[in-house]
Amino acid sequence: MKQSLMDRIFIIFIYTLLIIIMLMVLYPLYFVLIASFSSPQLVLNGDVWLWPKELSWRGYEKLFQNKEIMQGYGNTILYTVSGTAINVALTVAAAFPLSRRNLLGRHWISGFMVFTMFFSGGLIPTYLLIKQLGLLNTYWVMVLPGAVSVWNIMLMRTFFQSGLPFELQEAAAIDGCSNLRILWRVVLPLSAPILAVMVLFYSVGHWNAYFNALIYLSDRDKYPLQLILREILVQGETKDMVDVSEGSLSSSVLDVESIKYAIVIVANLPILILYPFLQKYFNKGVMVGALKG
Incomplete structure (x- = not known):
């Protein structure tokens, strides 16, 4: 079926909302993972938020x-x-x-x-x-x-x-x-x-x-x-x-x-x-x- 402009806008809105919810759910898990083998000092300073930094396995x-x-x-x-x-x-x-x-x-x-x-x-x-x-x-x-x-x-x-x-x-x-x-x-x-x-x-x-x-x-x-x-x-x-x-x-x-x-x-x-x-x-x-x- 041919989609109207409003249908496309609605689909884009739904996908955008779902992606935002997915990131809200997955990011805390991801952060705990990268923080577990990053430098604890950098974690406390807030420098670790996207990628692990200064790998440390001490924990x-x-x-x-x-x-x-x-x-x-x-x-x-x-x-x-x-x-x-x-x-x-x-x-x-x-x-x-x-x-x-x-x-x-x-x-x-x-x-x-x-x-x-x-x-x-x-x-x-x-x-x-x-x-x-x-x-x-x-x-x-x-x-x-x-x-x-x-x-x-x-x-x-x-x-x-x-x-x-x-x-x-x-x-x-x-x-x-x-x-x-x-x-x-x-x-x-x-x-x-x-x-x-x-x-x-x-x-x-x-x-x-x-x-x-x-x-x-x-x-x-x-x-x-x-x-x-x-x-x-x-x-x-x-x-x-x-x-x-x-x-x-x-x-x-x-x-x-x-x-x-x-x-x-x-x-x-x-x-x-x-x-x-x-x-x-x-x-x-x-x-x-x-x-x-």
């Missing part, structure tokens, strides 16, 4: 010399991998029966589950429950309390209902497959997109989680990386990572600044690298159940 050197950072990294990987495996297994175990037409009371069960999305017991009753279960200050407290998400169950149930023909399950049942075998041999092989979505949703949540650790963990050797990052950025505990005896006080302050930028990059680099390649699966997750026909 990363100090960072990787800190044992708590490395231990926190290992804990976060452990919580993310084990927690995501438990999350996906329980989500599939709940969503598959709810998607079956022959499950009696499935609408009532779904209703009770959705009810928990709007009402909860609160922080204090939850803490008392965790304490009574003996999960305080254990690795399990980072993966079991949030072992399943009702929203993700509904998302996966919708995919099973609308994305997979029920006739496939009926044909498998006629051939003698049990419900478990139908799930393992028929449903799961055809559900790679929604499984990828669930893995991404849960893994990103575990990687960024810090609140449960803040409430339930007391041993520092169990802290995830994000909780250590919080201490460094919010409470200013980077002073423990530098040695004033190595130089002047001003030099130590500069080291603290470089460490702050380095820890932000190190903590977020895995997700920043992973996300662009898996963006299409996030889009797929958003669109699941959006269209019916």
Whole structure:
């Protein structure tokens, strides 16, 4: 179609606005990246804003010399991998029966589950429950309390209902497959997109989680990386990572600044690298159940 002058002006305006918004979102990330390996003195002076200047890796050197950072990294990987495996297994175990037409009371069960999305017991009753279960200050407290998400169950149930023909399950049942075998041999092989979505949703949540650790963990050797990052950025505990005896006080302050930028990059680099390649699966997750026909 031939575009009028006003249509062209409108398109130019939209693209210009989107470019401005994109720069507003991306520039802080870019600045943290170039500031992490630039001279901290130039960063504090405001001389670093477009390109890195006077390359310095001191922040990363100090960072990787800190044992708590490395231990926190290992804990976060452990919580993310084990927690995501438990999350996906329980989500599939709940969503598959709810998607079956022959499950009696499935609408009532779904209703009770959705009810928990709007009402909860609160922080204090939850803490008392965790304490009574003996999960305080254990690795399990980072993966079991949030072992399943009702929203993700509904998302996966919708995919099973609308994305997979029920006739496939009926044909498998006629051939003698049990419900478990139908799930393992028929449903799961055809559900790679929604499984990828669930893995991404849960893994990103575990990687960024810090609140449960803040409430339930007391041993520092169990802290995830994000909780250590919080201490460094919010409470200013980077002073423990530098040695004033190595130089002047001003030099130590500069080291603290470089460490702050380095820890932000190190903590977020895995997700920043992973996300662009898996963006299409996030889009797929958003669109699941959006269209019916």
